[in-house]
Amino acid sequence: MRFVQQYLLPRLIQYILVVFCGITAVFFITRLAPKDPVLEILNQLQTWGRAMNPEALERTAQALRELYGLEGTLAKQYLLLWRRIFTLDFGPSLFQFPTPVLELIRIYFPWTAFLFFTTTLIQWILGNLLGGISGYLAEKRWSKILETALTLVRPLPHYLVGLLFLILLGYVWQVFPVGRGFLFGKGASFNWSFFVEVLRHSFLPALTTILLGGAMWFQQMKLLAQNIKREAFVEYAKSSGVSEYRIVTRYIIPNAMLPQVTQLALMVGQVFGGMLIIEIVFSYPGMGTLLYNAIIKGDYNLIMAITTLSILFISTVVLCVDLLYPLFDPRIRYR
Amino acid sequence: MPMFGDLYADRRFRLSFWILVLLVTLAALSFFSPYDPTRWLQVPRNQPPSWPHILGTTSKGQDVLWEATFAIRNSLVVAIIAGVVSRIIATLIGMTAGYKGGLIDRVLMSVSDGMLVIPLFLVLILLASLLRGRLNPVNLGLLLALFGWAWDARTIRSQILSLREREFTYTAILSGMRTLRLIFREYLPFVIPLILSTFIGNMAWAISLEVTLAILGLTNLDIPTLGTSLHWAMSYQALLLGYFWWVMTPVALAVLLISGLYWLSVSLSEYLDPRTRFQRIGVK
Numbered sequence: 001m002r003f004v005q006q007y008l009l010p011r012l013i014q015y016i017l018v019v020f021c022g023i024t025a026v027f028f029i030t031r032l033a034p035k036d037p038v039l040e041i042l043n044q045l046q047t048w049g050r051a052m053n054p055e056a057l058e059r060t061a062q063a064l065r066e067l068y069g070l071e072g073t074l075a076k077q078y079l080l081l082w083r084r085i086f087t088l089d090f091g092p093s094l095f096q097f098p099t100p101v102l103e104l105i106r107i108y109f110p111w112t113a114f115l116f117f118t119t120t121l122i123q124w125i126l127g128n129l130l131g132g133i134s135g136y137l138a139e140k141r142w143s144k145i146l147e148t149a150l151t152l153v154r155p156l157p158h159y160l161v162g163l164l165f166l167i168l169l170g171y172v173w174q175v176f177p178v179g180r181g182f183l184f185g186k187g188a189s190f191n192w193s194f195f196v197e198v199l200r201h202s203f204l205p206a207l208t209t210i211l212l213g214g215a216m217w218f219q220q221m222k223l224l225a226q227n228i229k230r231e232a233f234v235e236y237a238k239s240s241g242v243s244e245y246r247i248v249t250r251y252i253i254p255n256a257m258l259p260q261v262t263q264l265a266l267m268v269g270q271v272f273g274g275m276l277i278i279e280i281v282f283s284y285p286g287m288g289t290l291l292y293n294a295i296i297k298g299d300y301n302l303i304m305a306i307t308t309l310s311i312l313f314i315s316t317v318v319l320c321v322d323l324l325y326p327l328f329d330p331r332i333r334y335r
Numbered sequence: 336m337p338m339f340g341d342l343y344a345d346r347r348f349r350l351s352f353w354i355l356v357l358l359v360t361l362a363a364l365s366f367f368s369p370y371d372p373t374r375w376l377q378v379p380r381n382q383p384p385s386w387p388h389i390l391g392t393t394s395k396g397q398d399v400l401w402e403a404t405f406a407i408r409n410s411l412v413v414a415i416i417a418g419v420v421s422r423i424i425a426t427l428i429g430m431t432a433g434y435k436g437g438l439i440d441r442v443l444m445s446v447s448d449g450m451l452v453i454p455l456f457l458v459l460i461l462l463a464s465l466l467r468g469r470l471n472p473v474n475l476g477l478l479l480a481l482f483g484w485a486w487d488a489r490t491i492r493s494q495i496l497s498l499r500e501r502e503f504t505y506t507a508i509l510s511g512m513r514t515l516r517l518i519f520r521e522y523l524p525f526v527i528p529l530i531l532s533t534f535i536g537n538m539a540w541a542i543s544l545e546v547t548l549a550i551l552g553l554t555n556l557d558i559p560t561l562g563t564s565l566h567w568a569m570s571y572q573a574l575l576l577g578y579f580w581w582v583m584t585p586v587a588l589a590v591l592l593i594s595g596l597y598w599l600s601v602s603l604s605e606y607l608d609p610r611t612r613f614q615r616i617g618v619k
Contacts, residue, residue, distance in 0.1 A: 017445065022453045029462055037465070155597035157543035159550055160586055167574065167582075266451050273456030277547055291457075295464050295551055303464060307457045314454050 007326065015319045022311040027081055030304070031074065037300040038064045041094075044298070067091050068300050085312070090305035095297035101305045104290060112286035115202055116275055119209040120268070126210065127217025128260055132253040134218070135225025136244075147222065150215040158274040162208045162281035169204060176204050205282045209275050220263060224256035257328050265321040269314045341606065348602040354595035358407055358588070365404035370397065372405040372559045384580050391580035394571045399584050402559050407588060409472045409560040410542050414596075416476025417483055417541035418534045425484035426530060429491025430518055434499060444492070450485040458482070459544070463553035470554040479541045487533040491526055498522055528607040536600035539593045546589055561589045 038061055045060070046052070052060065065071050069080045069091065084090050090101040134143040153161065169176050177200060228234060234251055242251075279288030287306055294302035342348045370377050376396035384391040390399040432443040459482060463470060470478065498504065498521075507517050542561065548554050549562025552570075556563050564585040568574075573581040 014445070014448075018449050018452055021446075021449050025453075026458060026461060029458065030465060151598070151601070152594065155539050155543070155593050156590060157546050157593070159547050160543075160589060163586065171574065266448075269452050269454040270456075273454045276454075276456070280551070291460065292551060295460065295553065298464070303461055307461050310454050310457050315452065318452050 003326075008323070011319060011322045015315055018318075019312060019315045022315070023081070023085065023308055024078075026304075026307055026311070027078055031077075037068060037298070038070060040298060081308075084305075085308055091301045093294075093302050094299040095293060095302065101301050104302065105287070105305060105309065108285060108287050108290045111284065112275070112279070112288070115206060115209070115279070115284070115286060116272060119206050119213065119275065120271055122206075123210040123213035123271075124217055124260075124264060127214040128221045128253065128257070130214075131218040131221025132225045132256060133248055135222040135256075136229055136248050136252055138222070138226055138229075147219075150218050153211060154215040154219065156212070158208065158212060158277040159281055161212055162205070162278045165204055165208055166281060177201050202284065205275075205278045205284045208278050208281075209271075212274060213271055216267070217260065217263075221256055221260060224259060225252050228252050228255050254328075258325075261321065261325055261328050265318045265325075268317050268321065272310065272314055342602065345602050345606070347598045348606075351595040351598035351602065354591050355599065358592055358595065359411075361404050362408040362411055365401070365408045368401045368404060370401050372397070372402055373557055381576075381578060390584055391578070393567065393581050394573070394578070395567060399581055402564060403584050403588055405559040406561045406564045406585060407592065409558055410545055410562070410589075410592065412472040413476045413479070413545045413560065414538035414541045416473060417479035418538045420477060420480035421483040421537055422487070422530050422534050424480065425487040425533070426491055426526065428484065429488040430495055430522065430526070432488070433492040433495025434514070434518060434522075436499075440492075444489070447485040447488050450482065455482050456544075456547075459548065460551065460553065463548050463551075470548075471558055472560065475545060475548070475554055476541065479544055483537050483540060487529075487537070490533065491529060494526055494529060495522060498525055528603075532600050532604035532607060534600075535596050535603065539596035539600065542589065542593055542596070561585045561592070565589070 041064055042057065042061060069084060070077060071080075088102055093099050093101045093104055096104065130146070134140075134146055137143050229252065234247060237247055237251055276286070276288030276291060278284075279286045280292045283289055287310070291303065291306050293299075294306065343352070365372075374397075378388060378392045378396055378398050380392060380394050380396045382388055382392040384399075388398050388400070390403070392398055393402070428443055428447070432440040459478070462478065466474070466478075503521060504517070507521055512520075545554070545560060546562040546565065549556070549560060549566050550569065552566060554560070554563060556566060562585075565582070568578070568582045568585065571578075571581075573579075
């Protein structure tokens with residue numbers, strides 16, 4: 001019971017607060033912007049040469065306002081946004097007109113979720129393992145080389161790294177396909193060759209994400225491991241003849257894990273944003289590519305839906321990571 | 336300057352220092368450019384690198400090298416504005432939260448936690464798509480500054496938290512020093528190194544976000560920056576047509592600029608952190 005009160009409840013309250021503030025911020029940001037999406041569309045229609053009499057223009061504006069949820073007072077619009085989120089009904093998409101936005105998201109989201117969960121897990125585990133070992137053996141040559149190489153990659157924007165991989169492995173040395181999720185013109189089917197095809201197409205986006213994210217975890221873990229290595233209990237273990245393997249896996253990594261789990265909760269949003277960019281580079285059929293199309297077409301409903309749902313998704317993932325934390329930290333478990 | 340000498344002994348600092356000198360020189364060259372960066376069709380199109388167009392020309396009929404000098408300059412403008420303004424926000428929020436503590440601290444820190452957790456990039460895209468075309472380097476820098484302070488405000492806060500418990504704070508308060516004076520005279524000198532090294536790190540962050548937003552076509556594409564140069568190259572299919580000089584110039588410059596700034600900030604913060612400093616000098 002004390003666990004619920006001291007650990008679970010504050011986390012849940014924070015979750016609700018973050019979602020609430022995030023979505024409120026998105027609402028006000030879109031209202032503060034000097035551009036009106038309705039006028040934007042009307043301008044577009046007129047530059048395409050569609051002449052309209054004032055009455056028709058007024059009716060079109062009215063219809064668009066209704067579609068976008070921009071009717072009535074600010075308070076009413078705000079409540080409408082929340083209703084849209086709770087009912088998951090974001091109105092029709094503009095770029096594939098009568099299709100509801102939710103329908104599009106339902107098609108694209110599984111791809112993103114698949115890529116996101118696998119790459120996040122792999123980059124976190126790989127980065128922490130390598131970082132831990134390399135922090136313990138910091139004087140070794142390979143450890144120094146690995147660190148330099150990863151420091152070179154680490155600050156680069158996701159788009160550029162993706163582009164470099166695309167040029168090197170897609171155009172120059174054509175080992176991987178340069179776009180999409182599976183072969184063009186082929187429907188989804190559940191057999192082995194389709195599965196292999198999907199893996200082949202998601203390999204480069206996954207590689208880019210894992211490399212960039214893994215470099216970050218590696219650096220942080222290495223720093224932590226180097227500090228723990230100097231602690232008395234490690235010295236003691238060493239002098240009593242505990243094997244190096246056991247020191248790294250039992251003494252160093254478990255102790256450095258805790259801050260890394262906290263970091264994971266803080267960085268998930270950034271990792272997700274970076275992955276959306278990488279999807280765009282490889283035209284991988286996920287939310288990133290959908291967002292890109294929505295931006296190009298000026299599809300207000302779709303952009304709104306992707307942003308708010310992503311905030312919801314990421315906050316939920318963060319909550320899950322927070323709730324997993326006691327598994328790693330016995331102090332919280334047994335309090 | 337003994338500090339510069341110490342820093343210069345670090346290989347990473349040397350390398351990044353000279354990379355940045357080179358890039359700033361290139362940016363300064365833009366003031367002597369023979370071409371107007373916003374006009375098209377001033378030179379023959381799609382020429383591979385040769386004299387007098389050292390880095391070739393684009394499908395828009397512009398000289399890649401001279402265009403790149405403007406691109407670096409404008410990207411640096413974005414980065415410096417974003418860096419300076421977000422440092423001001425981060426310092427104010429971090430210091431207030433750290434010094435005042437209590438409810439104010441909790442509110443400010445949950446705001447900054449919220450900013451860290453939310454996929455900021457998506458909010459930026461939403462905003463930029465509404466402001467599309469109006470985002471010149473100055474506006475873009477200000478916009479990025481609004482989003483770039485959260486992490487560093489946390490760092491500054493924790494620094495102030497530890498300073499608040501030191502002896503000299505009590506001495507100052509007991510001898511009647513006013514709060515503002517205490518913060519500016521006593522605390523600021525401790526925080527300035529932190530501000531400096533995060534400033535450079537923040538510049539690298541701003542440049543990479545500028546590149547990303549420009550590639551999505553969300554900034555004013557008439558103004559050459561590293562991002563918009565790449566945007567034009569990609570939208571003219573320079574990659575498929577094999578105009579590699581056009582694609583690779585902004586890519587290489589962005590990579591150099593971002594890594595140069597990043598290494599500089601890493602090297603600076605290691606220099607300013609006493610623990611790693613002892614390790615480097617070899618004192619146990």
